[in-house]
Amino acid sequence: MNQDQARALLRDMFDAAVAAADPAQVLADHLPPKPQGRCIVVGAGKSAAAMAAALEAAWPDVDLSGIVVTRHGHQVPTRRITVCQASHPVPDAASQDAAERILAAAKAAGPDDLVLALISGGGSALMAAPRAPLTLEDKIVVNRLLLRSGLTIEDMNRVRRRLSAIKGGRLAQAAAPARLVTLAISDVPGDDPAAIASGPTVPDPTAGQDLSWLVDRLGPDLPQAARDLLMAPPQPAAAFDADYRLIATPQMSLLAAARVAERAGVTPVLLGDALEGEAAQLGIAMAGIARATAAHGTPATAPAVLLSGGETTVTIGLGDPGRGGRNTEFLLSLAVALRGQPGIHALAADTDGIDGTEDAAGAIIGPDLPQRVAELGLDMRAALAGHDSYSLFDATDSLICTGPTLTNVNDFRAVLVVPAG
Template sequence: MTRDPKDLLLRLFRAAVDSADPGKTVARHLPERPSGRVVVVGAGKSAAAMARAVEAEWPDVTGVVVTRYGHAVPTRSIEVIEASHPVPDQAGANAAQRILAAVRGLGPDDLVLALISGGGSALMTAPRPGLTLDDKMQVNRLLLASGPPIGVMNRVRRRLSAVKGGRLAIAAAPARVVTLAISDVPGDDPLAIASGPTVHDPDATADLSDIVRMLGPALPEAARRLLMMPPDPLPPFTADYRLISTPLIALEAAARMARAEGITPLILGDAIEGEASTAGQVMAGIARSAALHGLPVKGPAVLLSGGETTVTLGRAKPGKGGRNTEFLLALAIALDGCPGIHALAGDTDGIDGSEDAAGAVISPDTLARARAEGLEPRAVLEAHDSYSLFDRIGDLVKTGPTLTNVNDFRAVLIR
């Protein structure tokens, strides 16, 4: 086992991220080249990197994809547009229209290759008629502040979109549609990845009044009407959907590296949700049991998990932070300096929330070092200012955009 726990945790994180590198995965999942045209479209934090990987195999294709600002890479013939995430902007709205235009007018011998990854919901935004971009931006802000599960967020986004919930595939008919997707959602539900632009939406006519009540009076009136009045059922369609990277694959890659280091990995799950601070408290209990009693695993061991927790903000203006740093701070507080336990949590896209770090690491002396800087960890946690604490003590993990996204990665090391 390595003498430096932080170094080991960082290498486990890199192994997880590398397993979802589009340059290593896209080629294995491409369909047979059709006799007609190939049009590549896509949306998500990995869309540009996926497009570049397609061009490496099929150099003469055309198309357009949209990705987050700072996540573009050079391509030859596929246009890359950058837009805002997590709150949509006009660039994302323009990109959606360009993507819809690119798939129209194709024939049955043509192929639409859709490259879909996390973040696509916000990046490819096409409001339904009667709804403005400002309306959609306000809805996204309300969803982010309310902290509902990602599945609830995507039900709203699909209902308000002219491209999500299968509408992109419908626009491409009668061309064949093949989707290559990188999952960033618990359970790998294709409908939830970027709100399923090429996937049939079984909730297209469902009653969403409970979500309307949750979002409250700040919900724009146009959005309220569309959420309360289900549209007509969408026409049926068929599409070939291929998952090329998932959170579980990333956790398994980290587990293989841990075994090579002589450490027993225990994958607790790839779909852990709930409040980030609560998840940190629960994880502390499991880690303490492992350290003190050898249950559920005897050290040296590492507890691995994925999924997407949430942070529910109160009325007070929050500080700087993300769900991974909030999870870690709650974990450190609950562990209270328990010896021999170190941890890392980070978003595999390299950006935890809206800050410039993927996440952070903790050690048994995290709380002591924070207090030495004049910080009170519990007060920082209540203010949702975890980023600032880890920045102050030098324990942020900064990778820059990784150009992939298989959701959050958490590793708790028991020495």
């Protein structure tokens, strides 16, 4: 398999992973029975508008109304469900307005109505309802601190639920006594409903936990109102039943990519859909597994592809970071560790089409990368140390730019090992 064929196969696997989470393809299979009365739709996330459009197509004869919020640039046309847009990953005034309108729509539901919640990744920032006495400005500061903290996504969501008036099951409480069904696309390790968009329609499993230890992790810039809420004695969450249906998950997308590999005569090795930790450290670890595959045929004999998902972190130290996201940082670390080893190619990208805050989904590399970097007078190690992976991959024409995919099942990583020569 030559380099062009390797790159094409990696891209085919990524495209299959994204297609497996396309709401237009999967949502209709998970719908509840049509209601006799009204169906009030609420929702938030990067896929919320696409999910709303898929619902309208599946239920043309149902009395649908409601409102969902998605990220700027992720909207699609709808006729009966209102779609609004807000900022991500840091909330803005539109995020708060959307949350208030969504809560109002849920509260307007009667006992004979069906409330259908369309939830996907990104909903935490897009649907921001600060818990009193927290203000929106406080919430924005907290979000920025979380993004720079190096905390796991689970710990971030603990904070978000504690500081929200809509997350941690509070949207579900607003919808009572109407019947509530949630359709969700998972973007979190383990597919925990309480973590997807910080769980607006399921009980908060950490409501009774002491979260005061997170105050020190977030540092002295944490607003006083947030500090007080995290330090306050925890209160148990309200208990209620949740009809929660996962329509797409990272594992489903990895399996779709694996089928593409098998058809190409390549052995897929699924390493897990919930790999976490520092992106650069995972790159080093994955390089070791790829080398073992090439040299010893473990965990599989080449040609083989190492598939994984999950959400890594990038901890930013002092100084101004360069440009990049967790997927390009992972790939750059992998490339540094591999040092141009023949026969190893890799792709890492966010399935929503946006790696961090940049305009690329991720990047794709081959063993020729070190030579190309050297010819441009660049330094891979310096770029990695400065968290400037985007700039290096942009200069070497390695970026993958898809635009918004209108879905989100977290990160997709594929390391392809083929016989060298």
